[in-house]
Amino acid sequence: MHDATRDVPAPARRAFLRYSGALGAAALSSSPAACSWGPESTNDIGGHHTLTAVIGYGNDGSWDPTQTASAFSMAANNHIYEGLLDTDPISRKPYAALATEVPKDLHGTSWTFTLRSGATFHDGHPVTADDVLFVFDRILDPRAPTLVTGFFTSWLKEVRKIDARNVELVLKFPFRDGLSRLTLAKIMPRHVFSRPGGWDDAVRGTAIGSGPYRQSAHQPKSNTVLEAYARYNGPRPPAFKKMNWLSIVDAAPRVARISGSGAGAQVADNIPYADIGHLRRDGLTVAGGAGMNNLFLMFNTGHRPFDDVRVRQALQYAIDSEKMVKVALRGHGRPSTSFLDEANPAHRRARTVYGHDPGKARRLLREAGVSGLRIELLAVNVSWVVDCLPTIKSSWDAIGVRTALSPQETTAVFTKLDQKQDYQVVAAASNPNQFGADADLIMRYNYAPQNLWMRYARWADHPVAERLFADMDRATREPDPDRKRTMIQDCIDVVAEQAVLYPVVHNELMTAWNPARLTGVRAQPYPGINLLQAKWA
Secondary structure, eight states: OOOOSTTSOOTTTSOHHHHHTOSOOOOOOOOOTTSOOOOOOSSOOSGGGEEEEEESSOSOSOOOTTTOOOHHHHHHHHHHOOOSEEEOTTTOOEEESSBSSOOSOOSSSEEEEEBOTTOBOTTSOBOOHHHHHHHHHHHHOTTSOOGGGGGTTTTEEEEEEEETTEEEEEESSOOTTHHHHGGGSOOOOHHHHTSTTHHHHHHHTOOOOSSSEEEEEEETTTEEEEEEOTTOOSSSOOOOSEEEEEEOOSHHHHHHHHSSTTOOOSEESSOOGGGHHHHHHTTOEEEEEEEEEEEEEEEOTTSTTTTSHHHHHHHHHHOOHHHIIIIISTTOEEEOSSSSOTTSTTOOOOSSOOOOOHHHHHHHHHHTTOOSOEEEEEEEOOHHHHHHHHHHHHHHHHTTOEEEEEEEOHHHHHHHHHTTOOOSEEEEEEOGGGTOOOHHHHHHHHOSTTOHHHHHHTOTTSHHHHHHHHHHHHHHHOOSHHHHHHHHHHHHHHHHHHOSEEEEEEEEEEEEEOTTTEESOOOOSSSSOOOTTOEEO
């Protein structure tokens, strides 16, 4: 995520993928002595003391906890850093991490936290209230908003220091969902990251926290090594002496690393659906997590005719999403019935649901006065997204829309968007569940006035968008949980109707592990792994 010092440009001027994890990081600068940046091999290291994990995403994105959306670094940072509170990776229930307890009064506008006695960063420095203020001041600084800024500024007024071990969070209004969001404010050492260039070091890979594991080696595009931190005294002690996380984006070598007689890894995420059967026959456990993970379409509303809602709706109605689930996802997904996935507690079937209706799609195009439309569909080259693209093309071709598919490296796609190059439609993958599961947070990930996604879509200044953002703010402030949920669902109805950035399908993410070697592994409904409760079998 981002940096609140003058050393880092504001996000409006920073390329999105530099912190979201799709752009490669520059060569790493030296880090403090607690982290040795040696050229660790991607082979298994440390014998039976080392857990080897295979992550299906790049480790060369930003490692700044306040700025990153990189699946690899977010997952690793959950082992390296702590928030005042952290959350269970599945239930998302908050638990005391750096703080000694979870606040009990959820109706007030002040939460006081005491830091855990004896908590230290990986370089040996004690964690203090100044470190907490350092992180929150950055998140709340309007001059340099971070990626997580939108998850805090609507409800958090300020953070005050009481003394060296106590801080007070002052809320603008009672907001119980804020407890689970505190895990997004990972506490970072002020003495490290406040120095000149410190935030750039965080972007490039320097990671020094107070969590159970310290980063001991980091090779962008290859692997990152985490070692147990001997002085950790928190609630989730390390179970592994060393973990070697391999970054293997291509599916075939990733699957090969965990399967067969030569398997060198014990756990892997992002398992292709076609490999589930043979991995299970090899004795591995393969489990899925159904959540917000989705293939979405984003339209450039500044490029005619996509400024016309009827055209956007027509292209959604045209897609045979049932076929997409059956053929491309092999049954591991569902056509979208809302912006939220159906497992979300706040899910309500949207007022507008895009079932396969090519007749309606043709009629909407006629009403919009559009004929002979040609589309270049710009898409990320994530393997399962690429598998879905032929269904989109055949569906659009069937209603007379000549479609050319243009899958590219994720970096290339978002570089074009960051450079404000013209485009028509983008197909990509998204999963706000990396940040949390509450509906307000999920909506704000994609829809907010200063949101990068809205800038990409050229829609933030539209009158409907302005009304939507105002309604979202009112929903955030609503104290009654049932009324709040209804208000957010009403906002989602607007998002569904407008179809500016909207999911076509929600799908499962698959994780595989060797049950003869590991216990306590749970499949997540979002990218990455969490091994804070896992141990050797």
